[in-house]
Amino acid sequence: MIEVSRLSKRYGGADAVRDVSFACAPGTVTGFLGPNGAGKSTTLRMICGLTPPTEGTATVHGVPYRRIPNPGRHVGVLLDAAAQHAGRTGREVLTLTALATGADRSRVGELLETVGLPAKAAGKRVGAYSLGMRQRLGLAQALVGEPSVLILDEPANGLDPEGIFWMRTLLRGFADRGGTVLLSSHLLREVEAVADRFVVIAGGRIAAQGTRDELLSGTGVVVRGTDPAALHAALRGAGLPAEPDGTGRFLVAAPAEAVGRAAAAAGAVLLELRPAGGDGLEELFFTLTHGATP
Numbered sequence: 704m705i706e707v708s709r710l711s712k713r714y715g716g717a718d719a720v721r722d723v724s725f726a727c728a729p730g731t732v733t734g735f736l737g738p739n740g741a742g743k744s745t746t747l748r749m750i751c752g753l754t755p756p757t758e759g760t761a762t763v764h765g766v767p768y769r770r771i772p773n774p775g776r777h778v779g780v781l782l783d784a785a786a787q788h789a790g791r792t793g794r795e796v797l798t799l800t801a802l803a804t805g806a807d808r809s810r811v812g813e814l815l816e817t818v819g820l821p822a823k824a825a826g827k828r829v830g831a832y833s834l835g836m837r838q839r840l841g842l843a844q845a846l847v848g849e850p851s852v853l854i855l856d857e858p859a860n861g862l863d864p865e866g867i868f869w870m871r872t873l874l875r876g877f878a879d880r881g882g883t884v885l886l887s888s889h890l891l892r893e894v895e896a897v898a899d900r901f902v903v904i905a906g907g908r909i910a911a912q913g914t915r916d917e918l919l920s921g922t923g924v925v926v927r928g929t930d931p932a933a934l935h936a937a938l939r940g941a942g943l944p945a946e947p948d949g950t951g952r953f954l955v956a957a958p959a960e961a962v963g964r965a966a967a968a969a970g971a972v973l974l975e976l977r978p979a980g981g982d983g984l985e986e987l988f989f990t991l992t993h994g995a996t997p
């Protein structure tokens with residue numbers, strides 16, 4: 704279980720993260736989504752005790768990360784795959800991690816195979832690894848202590864499509880066996896197929912969170928009429944919050960029936976009335992994050 708409550712981080716006068724709260728339950732994969740600079744890495748670093756929050760708390764299994772005895776046996780963390788020691792081989796890196804966490808060293812060979820780094824690749828120096836190979840090694844390091852929680856920052860970065868599919872399968876299996884997974888990405892399609900829940904962050908703040916269905920059902924409707932000004936007046940007159948989307952349509956946070964009735968009562972002719980999430984999560988993600996700045 705991961706619980707994040709009202710986390711904020713200020714750098715100088717700027718909010719990198721502001722009032723962020725969410726929880727990740729055992730048996731689930733949570734996709735932590737947001738564009739570049741949204742505050743994902745800062746949030747994950749605060750959860751892992753690497754960046755002190757300005758305000759708020761984060762716990763794993765009810766305890767702040769820094770107070771977990773031997774955290775590698777409980778929480779597998781992959782924050783920056785590029786930061787591994789370039790002069791050691793993959794096998795040495797993983798063996799050292801196993802030693803440091805008191806994990807079973809006999810798992811090293813098998814784990815390297817599991818993450819797609821068989822003997823020949825594992826014997827190469829990390830300096831010669833591609834980013835994808837470093838991600839695979841980083842995932843092996845996160846897994847070696849047999850944790851029940853995984854926290855991964857952009858783990859799909861540098862992986863080829865086969866690698867992304869492989870990672871999804873691995874994370875799904877981990878969660879299905881009762882594990883808790885929190886993984887970040889700036890690309891919805893990387894996490895859409897594996898995540899049970901989504902936390903969307905933009906400009907340092909939570910823009911939305913929930914399951915796919917919850918996110919799509921909470922988005923209201925899109926409406927377009929023959930006369931935009933008359934339609935806008937009709938919606939406003941009925942007390943319905945209508946936002947122009949710049950294409951002659953309005954986004955209305957209300958059920959379709961209320962919008963249709965308001966238009967009919969004012970004599971406004973509708974050309975289009977549909978759920979705002981009709982084009983799927985991709986459109987919603989773009990709408991939620993577009994234009995947000997910290």
Ligand SMILES: Nc1ncnc2c1ncn2[C@@H]1O[C@H](COP(=O)(O)OP(=O)(O)OP(=O)(O)O)[C@@H](O)[C@H]1O
Pocket residue numbers: 714718719720737738739740741742743744745746889997
């Ligand atoms: N150490 C720091 N000092 C000052 N500002 C920082 C620091 N770390 C992060 N920031 C700022 O905080 C904001 C959030 O950055 P963060 O790295 O958390 O975003 P992100 O969502 O992980 O982005 P990306 O997808 O590009 O990795 C950015 O504006 C960034 O410039």
